[in-house]
Amino acid sequence: MKAPRISSWFGRGQLAAPPDIASATLRSDRFRLEREGDWRRLEAIINRMERGGLRRIPDADLLALPTLYRTAASSLAVARETSLDAATLAYLEALVQRAWFQVYGPRQGFARWLRDFLLGGWSRAVREIWLDICIALFVMVSGTVVGWLLVAQNEEWYYRLVPGGLADARVPGASREQLLATLGPEESAMGLSSFAAQLFSNNSAVSILAFALGFAFGIPSLMLLVHNTAMLGALLWLFASQGLLVELAAWLSVHGTTELLGILLAGAAGLHIGRTMAFPGTRPVLDAAAEAGRRGAVVMVGVVIMMIVAAFLEAFPRQLVEGAGSRFMIGGAMLIFWLSYFVLYRPRRIAESAG
Amino acid sequence: MSAAARAPNTDKRARTLVTPEGIVLPIRLASRGSRAGALILDVMIIMFGLLAFYLALIWIAKGLVDGTGLDPAAAPRGAQEFMQILLALIGFFTWYGYFLVQELGPRGATLGKRITGIRVAARGGGRLTPEAVIARNLLRDIEVFYPLIALLVLAVMSDANEDAGPLGWVMTAWFALFLLFPFFNRDALRAGDIIAGTWVVERPRAKLADVLSTQGAAGARGASAVTGVRYGFGEAELAVYGEKELQTLERLLRDAQPDALAAVHTAICRKIGWEPGAGDERAFLEAFYAQLRAKLEGDMRFGKRKADKFS
Numbered sequence: 001m002k003a004p005r006i007s008s009w010f011g012r013g014q015l016a017a018p019p020d021i022a023s024a025t026l027r028s029d030r031f032r033l034e035r036e037g038d039w040r041r042l043e044a045i046i047n048r049m050e051r052g053g054l055r056r057i058p059d060a061d062l063l064a065l066p067t068l069y070r071t072a073a074s075s076l077a078v079a080r081e082t083s084l085d086a087a088t089l090a091y092l093e094a095l096v097q098r099a100w101f102q103v104y105g106p107r108q109g110f111a112r113w114l115r116d117f118l119l120g121g122w123s124r125a126v127r128e129i130w131l132d133i134c135i136a137l138f139v140m141v142s143g144t145v146v147g148w149l150l151v152a153q154n155e156e157w158y159y160r161l162v163p164g165g166l167a168d169a170r171v172p173g174a175s176r177e178q179l180l181a182t183l184g185p186e187e188s189a190m191g192l193s194s195f196a197a198q199l200f201s202n203n204s205a206v207s208i209l210a211f212a213l214g215f216a217f218g219i220p221s222l223m224l225l226v227h228n229t230a231m232l233g234a235l236l237w238l239f240a241s242q243g244l245l246v247e248l249a250a251w252l253s254v255h256g257t258t259e260l261l262g263i264l265l266a267g268a269a270g271l272h273i274g275r276t277m278a279f280p281g282t283r284p285v286l287d288a289a290a291e292a293g294r295r296g297a298v299v300m301v302g303v304v305i306m307m308i309v310a311a312f313l314e315a316f317p318r319q320l321v322e323g324a325g326s327r328f329m330i331g332g333a334m335l336i337f338w339l340s341y342f343v344l345y346r347p348r349r350i351a352e353s354a355g
Numbered sequence: 356m357s358a359a360a361r362a363p364n365t366d367k368r369a370r371t372l373v374t375p376e377g378i379v380l381p382i383r384l385a386s387r388g389s390r391a392g393a394l395i396l397d398v399m400i401i402m403f404g405l406l407a408f409y410l411a412l413i414w415i416a417k418g419l420v421d422g423t424g425l426d427p428a429a430a431p432r433g434a435q436e437f438m439q440i441l442l443a444l445i446g447f448f449t450w451y452g453y454f455l456v457q458e459l460g461p462r463g464a465t466l467g468k469r470i471t472g473i474r475v476a477a478r479g480g481g482r483l484t485p486e487a488v489i490a491r492n493l494l495r496d497i498e499v500f501y502p503l504i505a506l507l508v509l510a511v512m513s514d515a516n517e518d519a520g521p522l523g524w525v526m527t528a529w530f531a532l533f534l535l536f537p538f539f540n541r542d543a544l545r546a547g548d549i550i551a552g553t554w555v556v557e558r559p560r561a562k563l564a565d566v567l568s569t570q571g572a573a574g575a576r577g578a579s580a581v582t583g584v585r586y587g588f589g590e591a592e593l594a595v596y597g598e599k600e601l602q603t604l605e606r607l608l609r610d611a612q613p614d615a616l617a618a619v620h621t622a623i624c625r626k627i628g629w630e631p632g633a634g635d636e637r638a639f640l641e642a643f644y645a646q647l648r649a650k651l652e653g654d655m656r657f658g659k660r661k662a663d664k665f666s
Contacts, residue, residue: 026649036563073374073378100380290487294490298486
């Protein structure tokens with residue numbers, strides 16, 4: 001390919017009037033001169049489309065685009081059989097390719113896609129990976145159990161499973177009052193919103209990692225799930241040892257129902273890719289991986305949204321609302337909302353949205 | 356078409372794409388170098404953009420602190436908190452939004468890709484979907500940035516004399532694995548491309564060149580502007596060359612380097628048994644080009660093609 005020319009960056013340069021058709025001695029050049037106007041018009045439309053914004057293009061041009069594209073495509077087909085003008089052939093090939101990208105390019109912008117995604121695309125993608133969700137759920141539950149059992153056998157494990165930052169007062173041997181104090185509400189909402197923002201960054205990074213690691217046949221995704229839930233198991237054991245299991249569950253459930261569901265979905269999406277690559281069935285591996293990857297990506301955008309919700313729940317209601325009952329209520333309501341959104345919400349598929 | 360007639364395709368990066376109209380379009384995969392360059396450019400744009408933004412924020416915050424008599428504790432906490440949230444969220448959304456929004460745009464390329472002249476496309480000629488763009492960009496993080504950041508953290512830790520054990524090697528291996536991934540498949544796909552079903556291709560950029568057969572001695576009257584001679588070539592003289600030589604000649608005429616024209620003029624004259632003169636090379640070559648092309652295109656219409664001088 002030619003390097004970009006400086007002249008094309010500034011000013012479009014005036015087009016010289018094409019030479020008189022009759023003056024061309026070659027039949028293939030006459031063919032070209034007769035159609036050149038259409039090609040140039042197509043090129044101008046595409047240039048404007050590439051610069052962005054369909055809105056600035058007149059309706060007449062937009063209506064003409066498919067016709068002009070087909071004209072250029074058929075010109076190319078004819079020119080290949082009748083013309084030996086390499087420069088014209090190269091121009092037509094480039095023009096048709098660029099027009100093809102516009103005519104058959106992404107039909108919807110990001111905003112439009114997001115709308116379709118919220119109104120059905122997301123829950124459909126989640127339902128499509130149900131098997132992987134079941135596997136991931138099983139792994140998460142076993143991870144929790146393993147974490148509990150490990151710490152129950154030997155308290156040293158607690159320090160290995162729970163990172164220091166989180167576990168300030170929450171260490172084995174802490175008194176019931178100390179533990180209860182960590183579950184108490186904050187005095188005011190000060191500082192909680194930045195806490196929420198940090199939680200969001202951190203949590204979405206973890207879930208994106210869980211998804212992306214699915215590439216290695218899903219094994220690292222599962223390991224990440226086990227590691228995170230083992231921490232949960234250790235925490236559960238610690239509070240249960242002081243008879244605070246219900247209080248902890250209520251405290252966790254406020255955001256945990258959303259966050260754990262999000263991590264579950266992220267792990268399942270990663271596992272889906274890994275599983276599809278390991279067992280592609282009758283399709284070629286690359287096709288299977290691409291299909292699974294796109295489905296996983298849809299789930300992942302949803303997970304990021306869930307992480308935003310979870311971070312807000314974690315920062316505000318969890319720290320401000322007191323009492324196990326109301327905490328359970330918030331957490332339970334979120335769980336019911338998500339489950340009904342994923343399982344019961346089944347709008348009719350918009351025919352063209354699949355692309 | 357002329358895939359057979361043209362120079363044999365030795366280009367390893369050439370692929371074809373069949374449009375729904377049944378037209379075979381040649382496309383070229385982007386080179387690994389230009390892709391790496393595009394990524395470096397993009398990361399630099401994001402970094403400098405964020406840095407400028409953060410500096411602007413800090414500058415504003417300075418006013419916030421100054422207004423309270425240089426005592427940060429006295430600054431309104433709501434404002435500080437607002438800034439922290441802004442920093443965290445803007446960092447996150449810039450990082451993912453930059454790639455997503457631009458690759459979903461009509462050019463299918465980020466700023467860095469546009470500068471290096473490449474774009475993202477769906478493998479196999481399908482439609483590029485938002486899901487694919489999201490998938491390929493999520494994967495980029497584990498391919499490049501997580502291991503890089505982990506290595507940086509490990510480097511800082513080892514400065515502080517903390518032993519990281521074999522983790523450093525694991526991270527290096529991880530980084531190398533994904534970085535070298537495009538070298539181990541034919542289409543130079545990185546892991547994200549495999550997951551998303553995309554590839555990165557060169558953006559063609561061709562201007563419509565002038566019509567050669569209306570100019571100078573190739574034109575209808577076909578006389579040299581310098582000497583007024585009209586060059587005519589016989590059937591046998593034109594039968595010497597094929598399409599490859601014709602297209603080489605076309606390139607020469609378009610580039611119009613006097614030295615090259617003179618050399619080719621001499622070579623052609625020797626080949627067809629004329630006595631090479633001097634001073635009127637361009638007219639001679641234009642006439643030869645037009646008549647050779649007329650002959651070859653005429654044969655082409657009857658299904659006879661001559662790829663080069665040897666056939």
